[in-house]
Amino acid sequence: MQTYHIPVMTKEVIYYLDCKPGKIYADCTLGGSGHATAICEKIRPNGILIGIDQDKDAIVNAKKILKPHLSNTRLFHGNFVNLPEFLSESGIPKVDGILLDLGLSLHQIDSSGRGFSFRKEEPLDMRMDTGSGIKAGDLVNELDEKELEKLINDYGEERWARSIARNIVKKRGLAEIKTSGQLAQIVCDSIPAKIRSKQKIHPATRVFMALRIAVNRELEMLSLFMENVPELLNPEGRLCILTFHSLEDRIVKRKIKEMEKECVCPPGFPKCVCNKTRLFRILNKKALRPGKEEIEANPMARSAKLRAAERV
Numbered sequence: 001m002q003t004y005h006i007p008v009m010t011k012e013v014i015y016y017l018d019c020k021p022g023k024i025y026a027d028c029t030l031g032g033s034g035h036a037t038a039i040c041e042k043i044r045p046n047g048i049l050i051g052i053d054q055d056k057d058a059i060v061n062a063k064k065i066l067k068p069h070l071s072n073t074r075l076f077h078g079n080f081v082n083l084p085e086f087l088s089e090s091g092i093p094k095v096d097g098i099l100l101d102l103g104l105s106l107h108q109i110d111s112s113g114r115g116f117s118f119r120k121e122e123p124l125d126m127r128m129d130t131g132s133g134i135k136a137g138d139l140v141n142e143l144d145e146k147e148l149e150k151l152i153n154d155y156g157e158e159r160w161a162r163s164i165a166r167n168i169v170k171k172r173g174l175a176e177i178k179t180s181g182q183l184a185q186i187v188c189d190s191i192p193a194k195i196r197s198k199q200k201i202h203p204a205t206r207v208f209m210a211l212r213i214a215v216n217r218e219l220e221m222l223s224l225f226m227e228n229v230p231e232l233l234n235p236e237g238r239l240c241i242l243t244f245h246s247l248e249d250r251i252v253k254r255k256i257k258e259m260e261k262e263c264v265c266p267p268g269f270p271k272c273v274c275n276k277t278r279l280f281r282i283l284n285k286k287a288l289r290p291g292k293e294e295i296e297a298n299p300m301a302r303s304a305k306l307r308a309a310e311r312v
Contacts, residue, residue, distance in 0.1 A: 005032025005105040016308035023096040026050040028080035033065040040069035054129040118204035121181035156210030226255040233311040280309040
């Protein structure tokens with residue numbers, strides 16, 4: 001049986017979530033349920049896990065993996081921004097810990113058939129939730145050249161965004177770009193061979209990431225979630241977030257730092273007028289990275305960063 005996903009930095013996640021028997025935790029990105037299983041084992045016998053994922057495949061998998069813990073779990077299909085509604089539906093006002101793992105699952109890359117992998121010939125879909133609207137193929141074939149360049153540059157931080165966008169428009173003028181394999185080849189052909197030979201990652205990595213972010217509105221959803229998360233945690237409740245690229249990490253880092261501050265009045269003000277209160281205490285000033293052994297065992301962990309904070 002193929003592995004659905006290998007969880008990243010599980011020991012560190014459990015440590016910073018401070019999982020204890022009888023407490024309530026929310027794993028808002030179930031993936032392969034590896035983190036969820038570890039949480040359930042720590043909160044027995046009467047703790048509760050709220051499990052969420054926008055990919056229906058992950059929910060189906062979770063029902064199998066978490067079968068020994070189903071009496072302690074509440075599973076929901078949806079985006080993590082919907083956590084308040086799911087908590088209300090469960091009769092739970094706040095939780096003692098929240099986990100977000102913002103990486104792709106191994107299943108999505110290898111077995112979903114949705115075009116997440118640039119090494120396969122699959123339809124250009126890239127939706128986490130197949131019930132949602134726009135697909136990657138829609139963006140590739142419908143955005144104008146300037147819009148494509150901006151998307152690839154802003155979300156993929158790709159140096160060759162202009163050349164890639166120009167070639168996408170040129171190729172789709174001949175025939176619709178339908179598959180991940182077609183797109184990957186166009187990207188490769190848009191980058192000079194000398195540059196490609198020196199790159200440590202596949203030339204299409206950043207373009208595929210940019211499209212996935214746009215299709216799933218990932219940065220928008222994360223920013224919205226970070227605005228509301230303090231109200232979802234009990235005092236001393238923990239927030240743990242695993243990010244896998246700089247744009248995500250920047251949002252998380254900036255927002256946690258902002259919520260740790262007590263006063264944001266300009267320097268020199270004789271008296272505080274902002275009336276801001278401290279919401280979080282940062283638990284790790286510098287993002288944690290996976291160790292060498294974990295990266296060797298699971299290369300998908302190499303870009304992971306873990307940030308944790310405690311509600312005050």
